[in-house]
Amino acid sequence: MKRGLIAAAALTAAAALAVSGCSSSKKSGGSSGNASTTLKLVAADYGTGPDNTSQKYWQGIADAFHTQNPTITVTVQTINWNDFDNQVQTMVQNHQFPDITEGDYFSNYAQEGLLYKASDVLTNASNLMPVFSKLGSYQGAQYGLPFTTSSRTLFYNKKLFQQAGISSAPQTWADVQADATKIKAQGKIGFGLPLGSEEAQAESLLWMLGNGGNYQDTSGTWTIDSSANVETFQFLKQLVQSGGTEPNPGNKNRTDLWKQFAQGQIGMINGSPALIPILQQGKVLGNTDWTSVPIAGKSGPIQSTLGVCDFVAAFKNGGTSKQAAIKKFLDFAYQDKYQIQFDKQYDLLPATTSAATSLQSDPIFGPFLKALPNAVQYPSSTAWAQVKTQIQHTIGTAVTGDPKQVLGAIQQTAKKGS
Amino acid sequence: MTEQIAPAPPGTRASLPRRESRARRVGRAATPLLWIGPAIALIGVVVLWPVVVMFRTSFQHISPDGFVLGSAGGKNYADLFHEPDLKGVLTRTVVWVVAVVAVTMLISLGLAQLFNERFPGRRVARWALIAPWAASVMMTSLVFRWALDANNGVINVFLHDVGLLKSFNSNQADWLGRPWSAFVWMMVVAVFVSLPFSTYALLAGLQTIPGELYEAARVDGASRWRIYRSITLPLLRPALLVSALINVINVFNSFPIIWEMTRGGPGFQTSTTTTFMFLLKQSYIGESAAMSVLNFGLVIVIVLVFLRATRWKQQVT
Numbered sequence: 223m224k225r226g227l228i229a230a231a232a233l234t235a236a237a238a239l240a241v242s243g244c245s246s247s248k249k250s251g252g253s254s255g256n257a258s259t260t261l262k263l264v265a266a267d268y269g270t271g272p273d274n275t276s277q278k279y280w281q282g283i284a285d286a287f288h289t290q291n292p293t294i295t296v297t298v299q300t301i302n303w304n305d306f307d308n309q310v311q312t313m314v315q316n317h318q319f320p321d322i323t324e325g326d327y328f329s330n331y332a333q334e335g336l337l338y339k340a341s342d343v344l345t346n347a348s349n350l351m352p353v354f355s356k357l358g359s360y361q362g363a364q365y366g367l368p369f370t371t372s373s374r375t376l377f378y379n380k381k382l383f384q385q386a387g388i389s390s391a392p393q394t395w396a397d398v399q400a401d402a403t404k405i406k407a408q409g410k411i412g413f414g415l416p417l418g419s420e421e422a423q424a425e426s427l428l429w430m431l432g433n434g435g436n437y438q439d440t441s442g443t444w445t446i447d448s449s450a451n452v453e454t455f456q457f458l459k460q461l462v463q464s465g466g467t468e469p470n471p472g473n474k475n476r477t478d479l480w481k482q483f484a485q486g487q488i489g490m491i492n493g494s495p496a497l498i499p500i501l502q503q504g505k506v507l508g509n510t511d512w513t514s515v516p517i518a519g520k521s522g523p524i525q526s527t528l529g530v531c532d533f534v535a536a537f538k539n540g541g542t543s544k545q546a547a548i549k550k551f552l553d554f555a556y557q558d559k560y561q562i563q564f565d566k567q568y569d570l571l572p573a574t575t576s577a578a579t580s581l582q583s584d585p586i587f588g589p590f591l592k593a594l595p596n597a598v599q600y601p602s603s604t605a606w607a608q609v610k611t612q613i614q615h616t617i618g619t620a621v622t623g624d625p626k627q628v629l630g631a632i633q634q635t636a637k638k639g640s
Numbered sequence: 641m642t643e644q645i646a647p648a649p650p651g652t653r654a655s656l657p658r659r660e661s662r663a664r665r666v667g668r669a670a671t672p673l674l675w676i677g678p679a680i681a682l683i684g685v686v687v688l689w690p691v692v693v694m695f696r697t698s699f700q701h702i703s704p705d706g707f708v709l710g711s712a713g714g715k716n717y718a719d720l721f722h723e724p725d726l727k728g729v730l731t732r733t734v735v736w737v738v739a740v741v742a743v744t745m746l747i748s749l750g751l752a753q754l755f756n757e758r759f760p761g762r763r764v765a766r767w768a769l770i771a772p773w774a775a776s777v778m779m780t781s782l783v784f785r786w787a788l789d790a791n792n793g794v795i796n797v798f799l800h801d802v803g804l805l806k807s808f809n810s811n812q813a814d815w816l817g818r819p820w821s822a823f824v825w826m827m828v829v830a831v832f833v834s835l836p837f838s839t840y841a842l843l844a845g846l847q848t849i850p851g852e853l854y855e856a857a858r859v860d861g862a863s864r865w866r867i868y869r870s871i872t873l874p875l876l877r878p879a880l881l882v883s884a885l886i887n888v889i890n891v892f893n894s895f896p897i898i899w900e901m902t903r904g905g906p907g908f909q910t911s912t913t914t915t916f917m918f919l920l921k922q923s924y925i926g927e928s929a930a931m932s933v934l935n936f937g938l939v940i941v942i943v944l945v946f947l948r949a950t951r952w953k954q955q956v957t
Binding site: 472611619 | 703704705706707724790791807809810811813814816817818902903904905906907908909919921922923925
């Protein structure tokens with residue numbers, strides 16, 4: 223009997239150990255008034271290495287905030303862009319929600335009722351730029367808080383252009399094709415085309431816009447496999463086959479190609495202001511060796527470029543005391559000085575009207591800021607998260623296989639999801 | 641022998657009344673539980689429970705954000721079998737397992753034979769073989785990925801220097817961009833990281849073969865090849881089977897190599913079932929669970945077929 227008892231006890235203990243091991247990550251939840259609160263902030267890393275990692279930026283804010291509010295501690299975790307969506311999605315799937323995220327935002331989180339409304343966690347939500355606030359809205363209420371924005375332009379290497387005997391910037395697809403061929407003859411890559419999983423959805427949209435296409439039409443109907451888009455990818459396929467791009471764009475990522483552009487290996491590439499610090503760090507191209515122009519379209523430069531916005535989202539993860547803590551922290555983090563610090567560090571654009579106003583006359587940011595209000599944005603449908611994942615994984619095969627078939631499969635997913 | 645036939649000493653089962661013996665027998669039966677209980681509990685919670693959850697999940701309709709929306713019936717399986725990429729993924733998985741394990745075992749046989757011989761520096765060589773095993777597979781994969789970089793990877797630089805590669809950044813230099821060459825390179829990495837274990841298993845097997853057998857064979861005038869075929873291989877069979885089986889399971893489940901080198905792309909053109917399952921999970925949790933169940937079934941079938949084909953019981957026990 224005794225032995226049996228001990229055995230049973232051992233068994234229970236082992237089971238308890240194992241079970242508690244599984245559930246130890248559950249938080250104790252919002253506690254009463256004076257007790258200290260810990261907020262978990264998960265942010266995408268915009269840095270290119272340990273020197274300028276966003277961890278430092280956020281830690282700086284968290285520390286300054288903690289000195290002012292000793293009862294609230296903010297723990298910071300940054301994830302590189304390649305893994306950000308995947309890891310945040312896994313946290314959500316396992317219901318181990320972070321309190322605050324900064325990076326991509328998906329309206330399906332709002333649809334599931336996981337997020338606080340913007341007005342619940344930020345005192346002055348009307349200071350956020352209206353175009354992007356609209357993008358962070360679901361059924362009329364705003365859940366995504368724009369944090370940083372950027373717009374895209376076409377960068378080209380003036381040195382290589384000169385060597386190849388090209389005198390003017392590419393304006394049309396035909397120019398891109400001709401210039402790429404000439405640069406290839408110099409032994410370099412003509413056009414850097416990142417259709418790998420990191421940000422294929424941006425590159426694809428930039429080309430679609432050049433032919434009057436988009437993922438959705440103005441009424442919100444999916445048009446991924448429209449004839450204009452198929453034609454766009456047929457052009458890209460032919461550009462790839464002619465050797466005008468790097469080989470096999472289907473698994474080449476933006477960050478890697480930007481670095482190669484900075485090394486002087488690539489003639490043309492679509493980029494955002496975030497490419498500028500990489501160019502400066504590379505020390506291969508001087509400031510006069512490259513320039514950026516409006517993105518080439520089928521018959522002329524595109525009128526309104528892609529405006530990308532990264533959002534802050536606050537998860538309902540505790541009681542009202544936690545919500546109050548989040549609000550305090552976000553009010554603190556959204557101060558103009560932190561907005562501008564972020565933009566200066568990564569050459570990105572602000573997302574608040576007040577910060578944008580104070581940067582309006584800046585020689586670097588001014589022109590980009592002017593273009594922002596007209597910029598084209600990604601769809602805000604709840605199906606976008608799934609569609610985006612599929613674009614990232616499969617659209618690269620459109621330039622080796624049959625564009626119509628690949629785009630058609632993505633269109634099916636989009637229609638099923640909405 | 642005779643001693644065991646002698647009458648049982650007092651206190652053994654046979655000499656005691658029946659009822660008492662039953663109580664004792666229960667006690668005695670429970671004793672091992674004390675020792676193996678924690679292990680059983682651990683297996684139950686860490687192995688069996690997840691299997692149950694996996695099966696359950698595969699029949700549920702789950703939103704991409706992890707909320708259960710009710711039963712899906714067989715829809716996850718139907719969706720899975722309608723995936724246009726599934727056929728290619730399955731074929732690739734078979735090629736992956738068969739090729740990697742076969743090549744690994746062949747090279748390991750040679751290496752084990754070599755390391756069983758006496759030669760100067762044998763100790764160092766044996767230690768060196770541990771390196772691919774000791775290093776994280778993810779690290780090894782990253783090293784290979786950058787070594788194969790189309791612009792300045794060290795392998796391409798070498799090939800360029802010896803004149804085999806005409807120009808960098810070309811399709812030829814982009815080993816990981818072309819699905820087939822990427823797949824072959826990943827198999828090379830998989831063989832590389834599987835070698836140490838199989839070689840050590842076979843080396844241990846070789847060392848159990850008594851020297852007298854070889855001596856006798858040589859006295860009988862057998863050739864080296866004959867000795868290898870008729871003595872070494874048959875006696876090595878248990879070690880060979882165990883290491884091949886463990887390799888099959890390991891290689892089938894191999895994830896980091898493919899994930900770090902190509903992420904299964906472009907599209908799913910370099911995915912095996914393991915990475916395919918992971919890629920599905922991002923948006924389709926139920927379907928991904930169905931893929932897991934299929935994987936689970938596949939690995940069990942592969943193991944059973946393997947055991948059957950090699951007449952495991954007669955050979956190993």
